[in-house]
Amino acid sequence: MSRLWSPLVHRLTPYVPGEQPKLPNLVKLNTNESPYGPSPRVTAAIQAELATGDGNGERLRLYPDPNADLLKQAIARHFGLPATQVFVGNGSDEVLAHAFMGLLQHDAPLLFPDISYSFYPVYAGLYGIEPRTVPLDDGFGIRIDDYLPEAAGNAGGIIFPNPNAPTGRALPLADIRRLLKARPDCVVVVDEAYVDFGAESAASLVADHDNLLVVQTFSKSRALAGLRVGFALGHPALIEALERVKNSFNSYPLDRLAIVGGVAAIEDDAWFRGSCAKVVRSREALVAALAALGFEVLPSSANFVFARHPQHDAGGLAAALRERSIIVRHFRQPARISQFLRITIGTEQQCALLVDALTSITA
Numbered sequence: 001m002s003r004l005w006s007p008l009v010h011r012l013t014p015y016v017p018g019e020q021p022k023l024p025n026l027v028k029l030n031t032n033e034s035p036y037g038p039s040p041r042v043t044a045a046i047q048a049e050l051a052t053g054d055g056n057g058e059r060l061r062l063y064p065d066p067n068a069d070l071l072k073q074a075i076a077r078h079f080g081l082p083a084t085q086v087f088v089g090n091g092s093d094e095v096l097a098h099a100f101m102g103l104l105q106h107d108a109p110l111l112f113p114d115i116s117y118s119f120y121p122v123y124a125g126l127y128g129i130e131p132r133t134v135p136l137d138d139g140f141g142i143r144i145d146d147y148l149p150e151a152a153g154n155a156g157g158i159i160f161p162n163p164n165a166p167t168g169r170a171l172p173l174a175d176i177r178r179l180l181k182a183r184p185d186c187v188v189v190v191d192e193a194y195v196d197f198g199a200e201s202a203a204s205l206v207a208d209h210d211n212l213l214v215v216q217t218f219s220k221s222r223a224l225a226g227l228r229v230g231f232a233l234g235h236p237a238l239i240e241a242l243e244r245v246k247n248s249f250n251s252y253p254l255d256r257l258a259i260v261g262g263v264a265a266i267e268d269d270a271w272f273r274g275s276c277a278k279v280v281r282s283r284e285a286l287v288a289a290l291a292a293l294g295f296e297v298l299p300s301s302a303n304f305v306f307a308r309h310p311q312h313d314a315g316g317l318a319a320a321l322r323e324r325s326i327i328v329r330h331f332r333q334p335a336r337i338s339q340f341l342r343i344t345i346g347t348e349q350q351c352a353l354l355v356d357a358l359t360s361i362t363a
């Protein structure tokens with residue numbers, strides 16, 4: 001606290017990301033990063049960028065393209081949309097922040113699930129948006145009926161991840177279509193950070209729905225959390241709103257290496273499909289192994305599972321795993337999920353180490 005802080009800063013409750021410990025040899029299953037490195041084309045493109053000119057990164061003296069046009073065009077080609085329907089940002093968190101400010105900040109409340117990505121209430125606080133949480137159903141699923149005007153009343157915007165985080169449960173596109181039709185005057189943001197691991201993307205609905213913003217990231221399925229690339233797909237008017245916010249905040253959110261690396265990543269579809277398929281195979285094996293140990297595991301369409309053990313306290317399990325150098329995520333709040341662990345899908349070897357550790361801890 002300081003008398004020099006602005007009143008806004010006094011009121012903020014910042015987001016706390018999963019820890020990034022500096023210890024070697026950790027089995028790090030706490031922040032949903034890819035267990036595999038990115039497409040080799042990404043490093044080749046970054047090295048080529050650094051080798052241009054004097055061969056010593058001379059190009060870094062120049063500002064990057066403020067519009068990151070090459071990256072927008074590559075993403076647009078990938079989704080079969082015009083580049084005017086693509087926005088790019090410094091990770092999807094930044095894209096989401098601009099959406100909160102440019103599209104969700106209205107005089108009516110913002111609807112999102114009570115158990116969801118914990119950055120949403122933080123952005124609501126930052127931008128002075130009234131949050132209205134909607135409880136998940138008994139199976140930890142989103143019930144679209146609860147977001148319709150009959151049930152929820154007036155809304156200034158709606159946001160949810162699909163699949164949801166930290167539950168991993170996915171919604172069918174038919175539900176999203178129904179919501180878009182029932183709320184024509186409200187922007188619906190679908191945060192698809194995990195969509196590539198088994199859910200249906202709403203990208204195919206963008207052409208026909210001017211109130212839909214689909215947000216995706218290169219951090220999970222493209223193994224580039226360290227490069228910071230995220231994007232949104234939507235009607236050109238929604239994209240223009242994001243551009244207006246971005247150009248009032250930071251002209252160059254994507255650096256030269258992120259732009260060329262991002263283009264290479266989105267163009268390497270074979271690597272992408274192979275990597276996602278490996279994660280999905282490991283997830284199915286891990287779900288079976290956890291169930292055999294007596295865990296209850298929610299059906300996951302993501303690169304993590306959300307699981308609880310009826311006889312073992314989640315905090316105790318997380319601490320015992322940590323003693324064995326395995327880190328998973330345990331949310332103490334809200335109470336309804338305090339007995340769950342969110343476990344990122346690692347390599348086959350990491351999953352095996354986790355199962356061995358849980359076998360001895362729960363024995």
Ligand SMILES: *Cc1c(COP(=O)(O)O)cnc(C)c1O
Binds near residue numbers: 090091117229
């Ligand atoms: C990881 C994650 C993001 C943010 O990803 P970036 O690394 O900022 O692109 C956004 N939404 C959800 C639900 C996530 O889990």
